[in-house]
Amino acid sequence: MPIDWIWGLIGGMLIGTGGAVYLLGNGRIMGASGIIGGLVDGSGWSTAAERIIFLIGVALLPVLLMPFYRAVDTHITDNYAVLVAAGLLVGIGTRIANGCTSGHGVCGMSRLSIRGIVATCCYILAGGLGVVLFRHILGVI
Amino acid sequence: MARLLIAFLAGGLFGAGLFISGMTDTTKVQGWLDVFGAWDPTLAFVMGGAMIPMAIAWMIRRRRTISLTGLPMPPAPSKEIDGKLILGSVMFGIGWGLVGLCPGPSIASLSYGGPGLYAFLAAMIGGMLIAPMLRARLDRAVPAA
Numbered sequence: 001m002p003i004d005w006i007w008g009l010i011g012g013m014l015i016g017t018g019g020a021v022y023l024l025g026n027g028r029i030m031g032a033s034g035i036i037g038g039l040v041d042g043s044g045w046s047t048a049a050e051r052i053i054f055l056i057g058v059a060l061l062p063v064l065l066m067p068f069y070r071a072v073d074t075h076i077t078d079n080y081a082v083l084v085a086a087g088l089l090v091g092i093g094t095r096i097a098n099g100c101t102s103g104h105g106v107c108g109m110s111r112l113s114i115r116g117i118v119a120t121c122c123y124i125l126a127g128g129l130g131v132v133l134f135r136h137i138l139g140v141i
Numbered sequence: 142m143a144r145l146l147i148a149f150l151a152g153g154l155f156g157a158g159l160f161i162s163g164m165t166d167t168t169k170v171q172g173w174l175d176v177f178g179a180w181d182p183t184l185a186f187v188m189g190g191a192m193i194p195m196a197i198a199w200m201i202r203r204r205r206t207i208s209l210t211g212l213p214m215p216p217a218p219s220k221e222i223d224g225k226l227i228l229g230s231v232m233f234g235i236g237w238g239l240v241g242l243c244p245g246p247s248i249a250s251l252s253y254g255g256p257g258l259y260a261f262l263a264a265m266i267g268g269m270l271i272a273p274m275l276r277a278r279l280d281r282a283v284p285a286a
């Protein structure tokens with residue numbers, strides 16, 4: 001388990017460096033839901049190339065690193081009702097709140113944005129209560 | 142061109158970080174949220190690690206009004222806590238806990254997530270398509286002060 005924390009810390013620093021590069025390089029806040037959502041609903045089509053290239057980078061680097069890394073398993077559930085419900089909630093929620101773990105969490109909290117801090121508290125609390133409810137009380141996940 | 146290169150570099154670092162930190166493993170995310178189960182603190186280390194370079198970047202930002210490629214820096218953050226921020230974040234949190242995936246890792250694991258991930262992604266994209274409509278409705282229900 002301690003080794004996981006070290007990988008977490010190193011990976012986290014890479015994530016933060018990516019956010020720093022995007023901010024100082026292009027003046028943009030690195031928020032995954034905003035980058036994807038702007039492509040999906042058309043609001044970000046004027047910067048589509050930048051968004052698509054960013055997402056290609058996100059998807060590609062794990063492929064390049066895979067041969068040098070320990071076994072990869074997402075352990076994702078095979079309950080499709082849960083997957084679809086969760087996807088809808090994540091898609092709608094992040095776009096209504098205007099951010100997710102990267103935008104509100106990493107980028108917002110690191111500049112002490114009150115919206116980022118409130119959003120992060122809300123989604124961690126809701127996620128925690130959700131896991132208690134759906135795993136320990138209802139037993140569906 | 143420089144902007145695209147920076148976008149690729151930033152995305153690559155983000156994807157590499159999500160992969161190395163284990164954040165594309167849904168059990169690690171659910172493990173962090175599951176305080177009554179086998180609690181896994183990894184996510185806190187990832188968040189903490191990400192804060193360090195990002196906080197430095199915000200400090201550098203204070204002395205610059207434009208980015209390296211000439212685009213303006215983002216404005217000061219809004220301080221408005223509205224219903225959309227709370228409701229949206231709560232919805233996102235529940236979805237995040239249900240499967241253990243948020244938007245970033247869902248893209249990072251594109252090559253190895255399997256059919257379950259595609260179902261999640263399709264639903265997430267569907268949700269993002271209907272979100273503007275819901276947002277407009279919420280704006281009408283609670284007019285901005």
